[in-house]
Amino acid sequence: MPTKRRGLLASFFLVESVSLTDRVVVVGGGPAGLMAAGRAAEEGAEVLLVEKTARLGNKLRLTGGGRANISHAGDAQATSAHLGSAGPFLSPGLTRFGPRELMAFFNERAMPTAIELDGRVFPKARNAHMVVAALRSWCLAQHVTFRYRSAVNGICVDDGRVTGVAIDALTIGGGAVVLATGGVSYPNTGSTGDGYRLAEGLGHSVVPPAPGLIPLVCSDTWVAGLAGVSLQDVMLEARQGSASLASERGDVLFTSYGLSGPATLNLSSRIGRLFERGAVAIRIDLAPDTDAGALDAALAQRFRMAGRASLGGVMRDMAPGSLTKVIIQLSGADAARPGAEISAIQRGRMAQLLKGLELHAVATRPIQEAMVTLGGVSTCEIDPETMASRLVRGLFFAGELIDIAGDSGGYNLQAAFTSGWLAGMGAARAVREPV
Numbered sequence: 001m002p003t004k005r006r007g008l009l010a011s012f013f014l015v016e017s018v019s020l021t022d023r024v025v026v027v028g029g030g031p032a033g034l035m036a037a038g039r040a041a042e043e044g045a046e047v048l049l050v051e052k053t054a055r056l057g058n059k060l061r062l063t064g065g066g067r068a069n070i071s072h073a074g075d076a077q078a079t080s081a082h083l084g085s086a087g088p089f090l091s092p093g094l095t096r097f098g099p100r101e102l103m104a105f106f107n108e109r110a111m112p113t114a115i116e117l118d119g120r121v122f123p124k125a126r127n128a129h130m131v132v133a134a135l136r137s138w139c140l141a142q143h144v145t146f147r148y149r150s151a152v153n154g155i156c157v158d159d160g161r162v163t164g165v166a167i168d169a170l171t172i173g174g175g176a177v178v179l180a181t182g183g184v185s186y187p188n189t190g191s192t193g194d195g196y197r198l199a200e201g202l203g204h205s206v207v208p209p210a211p212g213l214i215p216l217v218c219s220d221t222w223v224a225g226l227a228g229v230s231l232q233d234v235m236l237e238a239r240q241g242s243a244s245l246a247s248e249r250g251d252v253l254f255t256s257y258g259l260s261g262p263a264t265l266n267l268s269s270r271i272g273r274l275f276e277r278g279a280v281a282i283r284i285d286l287a288p289d290t291d292a293g294a295l296d297a298a299l300a301q302r303f304r305m306a307g308r309a310s311l312g313g314v315m316r317d318m319a320p321g322s323l324t325k326v327i328i329q330l331s332g333a334d335a336a337r338p339g340a341e342i343s344a345i346q347r348g349r350m351a352q353l354l355k356g357l358e359l360h361a362v363a364t365r366p367i368q369e370a371m372v373t374l375g376g377v378s379t380c381e382i383d384p385e386t387m388a389s390r391l392v393r394g395l396f397f398a399g400e401l402i403d404i405a406g407d408s409g410g411y412n413l414q415a416a417f418t419s420g421w422l423a424g425m426g427a428a429r430a431v432r433e434p435v
């Protein structure tokens with residue numbers, strides 16, 4: 001194939017060169033890359049999927065505790081509300097390939113899905129390996145070729161158009177390239193941020209990566225004693241100085257170093273970048289449906305009726321045992337004292353603690369432990385209808401590499417599948433009808 005002008009990378013990698021303008025090369029064998037590859041092949045393109053590791057879907061196999069929470073039931077609007085600032089960007093895609101279409105996709109490919117009471121969608125077999133197997137079988141049936149243990153380290157561009165990818169000294173030709181290399185968390189799964197470097201090398205802006213959906217490290221010495229204690233349906237509020245930064249309602253888990261659990265993870269994605277400015281106060285409201293006055297009145301009544309029963313005993317069902325001890329300790333009261341002898345000031349202090357137990361988060365856990373990477377290729381430079389680069393013709397993006405990060409509950413895999421589906425179709429069209 002004659003070329004008009006060779007790009008910088010193309011001229012470096014000429015040792016073993018194949019040039020195929022009607023081939024789509026997908027970089028990355030995670031959920032986004034697999035969906036893009038199968039979809040492009042279904043649209044008639046010849047597709048090569050290049051994966052850095054020896055296995056497809058390494059991270060996908062870990063999701064949902066090995067059960068793969070692949071989506072969350074709801075329409076496009078409800079889903080996009082859980083994708084933070086990237087929600088509007090992915091909305092057009094979600095109306096075409098949202099949770100309903102994703103479930104139908106897997107149901108039709110021998111992987112029945114089930115919706116839990118809270119709306120989370122899993123494979124009926126609760127087995128993440130089955131998701132990978134279903135995607136792989138579908139790709140193979142569409143004649144997608146896989147190349148393993150191959151790290152793409154360059155995108156070849158000629159005259160503003162993609163011409164292939166480079167794997168060290170080897171170039172593989174392709175008229176369209178889908179970059180689906182994921183973020184930087186859990187690097188042993190293969191997601192090590194290569195896509196950021198490749199995209200930046202082509203002039204794309206990358207919002208700096210930061211950890212999302214990650215436990216918080218707290219400086220409060222009493223926290224370690226609560227490790228393993230879980231709280232259901234509490235309200236978390238994050239504050240810095242007098243400013244309320246974010247709030248989240250749901251379940252929380254105390255760990256030896258701080259806080260985890262779904263509500264903490266969601267909150268972390270909103271405050272993770274703020275630790276550069278200092279510690280973040282996390283207030284836990286253990287009784288979010290009862291206002292402070294009503295709670296104080298309820299405590300007053302309990303203490304009046306308590307007789308000689310100890311304060312610890314009277315408070316027992318207000319919170320898990322070890323947390324009750326901490327609350328009594330922080331209020332300055334004596335757990336062994338009879339409940340009836342507790343002063344109004346101490347009672348008020350306890351009501352305050354139940355409505356706003358304050359911890360001091362000083363950091364998130366390291367980004368390597370994050371369930372999702374915040375940041376990535378700027379959505380401003382990507383066409384939301386096709387996931388095509390607005391800067392380089394024939395280049396497409398999919399999955400966590402893009403600046404999209406969702407709440408926990410299946411939103412990140414849905415985003416990976418939706419963007420992969422769009423990118424696969426866009427890439428197939430790009431090789432069929434090059435502009």
Ligand SMILES: Cc1cc2nc3c(=O)[nH]c(=O)nc-3n(C[C@H](O)[C@H](O)[C@H](O)COP(=O)(O)OP(=O)(O)OC[C@H]3O[C@@H](n4cnc5c(N)ncnc54)[C@H](O)[C@@H]3O)c2cc1C
Binds near residue numbers: 027029051181195
């Ligand atoms: C422990 C854990 C649990 C999670 N649970 C859930 C859940 O239940 N529900 C949910 O919605 N989300 C969950 N997530 C998030 C979800 O797994 C990710 O958002 C999703 O996997 C992103 O898909 P992706 O295809 O964009 O990237 P990845 O899954 O990261 O895949 C990227 C692929 O690209 C390959 N690659 C990287 N660089 C190169 C290169 N240079 N050349 C070739 N290949 C390359 C990698 O080896 C990898 O296979 C979880 C994450 C973790 C870590």
